[in-house]
Amino acid sequence: MAHLGVEVAxxxxxxxxxxxxxxxxxxxQHGFFHAGGSATIADSAGGYAAYTLFPENSSVLxxxxxxxxxxxxxxxxxxxxxxxxKPGRTLTIxxxxxxxxxxxxxxxxxxxxxxLICMKDRPDTGS
Amino acid sequence: MAHLGVEVAxxxxxxxxxxxxxxxxxxxQHGFFHAGGSATIADSAGGYAAYTLFPENSSVLxxxxxxxxxxxxxxxxxxxxxxxxKPGRTLTIxxxxxxxxxxxxxxxxxxxxxxLICMKDRPDTGS
Amino acid sequence: MAHLGVEVAxxxxxxxxxxxxxxxxxxxQHGFFHAGGSATIADSAGGYAAYTLFPENSSVLxxxxxxxxxxxxxxxxxxxxxxxxKPGRTLTIxxxxxxxxxxxxxxxxxxxxxxLICMKDRPDTGS
Amino acid sequence: MAHLGVEVAxxxxxxxxxxxxxxxxxxxQHGFFHAGGSATIADSAGGYAAYTLFPENSSVLxxxxxxxxxxxxxxxxxxxxxxxxKPGRTLTIxxxxxxxxxxxxxxxxxxxxxxLICMKDRPDTGS
Numbered sequence: 001m002a003h004l005g006v007e008v009a010x011x012x013x014x015x016x017x018x019x020x021x022x023x024x025x026x027x028x029q030h031g032f033f034h035a036g037g038s039a040t041i042a043d044s045a046g047g048y049a050a051y052t053l054f055p056e057n058s059s060v061l062x063x064x065x066x067x068x069x070x071x072x073x074x075x076x077x078x079x080x081x082x083x084x085x086k087p088g089r090t091l092t093i094x095x096x097x098x099x100x101x102x103x104x105x106x107x108x109x110x111x112x113x114x115x116l117i118c119m120k121d122r123p124d125t126g127s
Numbered sequence: 128m129a130h131l132g133v134e135v136a137x138x139x140x141x142x143x144x145x146x147x148x149x150x151x152x153x154x155x156q157h158g159f160f161h162a163g164g165s166a167t168i169a170d171s172a173g174g175y176a177a178y179t180l181f182p183e184n185s186s187v188l189x190x191x192x193x194x195x196x197x198x199x200x201x202x203x204x205x206x207x208x209x210x211x212x213k214p215g216r217t218l219t220i221x222x223x224x225x226x227x228x229x230x231x232x233x234x235x236x237x238x239x240x241x242x243l244i245c246m247k248d249r250p251d252t253g254s
Numbered sequence: 255m256a257h258l259g260v261e262v263a264x265x266x267x268x269x270x271x272x273x274x275x276x277x278x279x280x281x282x283q284h285g286f287f288h289a290g291g292s293a294t295i296a297d298s299a300g301g302y303a304a305y306t307l308f309p310e311n312s313s314v315l316x317x318x319x320x321x322x323x324x325x326x327x328x329x330x331x332x333x334x335x336x337x338x339x340k341p342g343r344t345l346t347i348x349x350x351x352x353x354x355x356x357x358x359x360x361x362x363x364x365x366x367x368x369x370l371i372c373m374k375d376r377p378d379t380g381s
Numbered sequence: 382m383a384h385l386g387v388e389v390a391x392x393x394x395x396x397x398x399x400x401x402x403x404x405x406x407x408x409x410q411h412g413f414f415h416a417g418g419s420a421t422i423a424d425s426a427g428g429y430a431a432y433t434l435f436p437e438n439s440s441v442l443x444x445x446x447x448x449x450x451x452x453x454x455x456x457x458x459x460x461x462x463x464x465x466x467k468p469g470r471t472l473t474i475x476x477x478x479x480x481x482x483x484x485x486x487x488x489x490x491x492x493x494x495x496x497l498i499c500m501k502d503r504p505d506t507g508s
Contacts, residue, residue, distance in 0.1 A: 034170075035167075035189045036170050039163055040167065043161075061196070066191065067193075069189050070340040085324065086365075193447045195494055197466065212449075213489070222492070238467075240447060242317060242318055288421065290418075293420035294421065316450050323443050
């Protein structure tokens with residue numbers, strides 16, 4: 001994530017918001033953030049949101065996600081929120097939303113759903 | 128895409144395969160390519176595959192995509208194929224598949240579906 | 255829809271709620287409403303919600319939808335809400351939610367996203 | 382499923398095909414099978430396909446599915462195939478495809494992906 005210039009904006013139980021600064025090398029042919037950029041930050045926000053509700057010594061893997069790209073991903077930075085809709089011992093479902101932020105304006109650029117699995121006794125070593 | 132080290136491996140009408148070399152800064156906590164990496168290369172492969180069937184002076188935008196991450200995204204490089212399942216004047220549907228390739232072995236790491244829209248009279252300027 | 259015992263509970267611009275009474279022949283092996291039942295009512299609620307924002311002499315078709323089944327679809331009836339997240343001239347995106355309702359209790363049984371297309375000059379004749 | 386006139390056309394390990402006869406009460410406003418009809422038969426085909434690979438004393442639940450509706454669901458009957466793409470102890474991923482069949486012609490009407498979970502020690506009692 002450091003590679004992509006992502007930072008954590010907010011962490012609550014079951015809700016995480018990440019921010020990613022705009023960089024020219026992440027833009028696609030129209031000058032927008034590439035869909036992959038929105039997907040990367042949205043997937044990560046959902047993964048962290050699920051992880052806030054997981055027991056110790058567990059880790060998180062994305063099973064699948066779906067993203068609708070509803071407006072051009074423009075702005076000074078992208079902001080992505082993952083929100084747990086349904087926590088579970090094995091599977092957790094998150095809603096994903098991405099905004100393009102520019103000065104005072106915020107635009108909803110993507111919305112999605114994500115299924116995550118809790119891997120028990122496989123702590124995240126950070127390596 | 129240059130930023131992510133992606134190159135084109137195959138282009139046919141309605142089918143494009145891209146390759147992305149493994150780089151440590153793209154890995155997630157378990158040492159795998161991040162889901163965002165698979166999503167980025169898969170989305171791009173599908174976008175190019177659709178584009179091969181589009182008329183001149185048009186461009187392509189991803190409406191939505193869904194990706195199932197079915198095996199760890201490990202290997203020397205990731206390979207993604209976008210294949211047009213249903214071409215259309217307005218909407219095109221692609222199947223997306225990602226493999227992790229290592230020496231002689233190939234492992235299916237993700238499969239997905241993508242909906243794309245053809246933007247007429249809006250040529251891709253490459254800028 | 256009459257075949258499935260569906261009725262309209264609420265219609266606002268961009269938001270429609272439908273209700274479907276529980277019937278044994280719609281249940282699956284565990285005594286729950288089959289996933290197909292949730293999908294049918296959710297898809298319809300989203301289709302009607304999009305349609306409330308469409309111009310005259312147009313009709314609506316579902317391009318795709320994705321549904322997460324998050325709790326058993328039990329209850330006296332199922333209630334589905336389609337809510338327009340992003341209206342558009344060509345494509346409209348809806349959020350879909352289904353609840354199982356029983357006496358005083360409501361349980362969130364499914365959540366999803368749906369992409370719809372507006373077919374102009376093709377009025378719905380009801381035939 | 383009996384309610385909807387569905388019958389089993391083929392069962393192999395990891396692959397099941399179901400058929401559903403056209404009935405006027407399942408059609409939508411354009412005279413097509415409703416999206417819910419395609420979803421119901423596709424979800425069931427995938428569920429059975431996964432179940433063919435599950436151990437004894439287990440049952441199957443759909444976690445989520447996504448369906449692209451690519452052609453009008455017309456014909457004398459609908460045929461749906463669920464094919465296991467990735468079997469697993471906990472989660473199984475299926476590809477879903479639906480065809481409209483009419484006399485000698487077959488048309489691809491929907492394609493999708495589905496995630497299923499194996500519930501151990503919870504046999505399907507058929508009740």
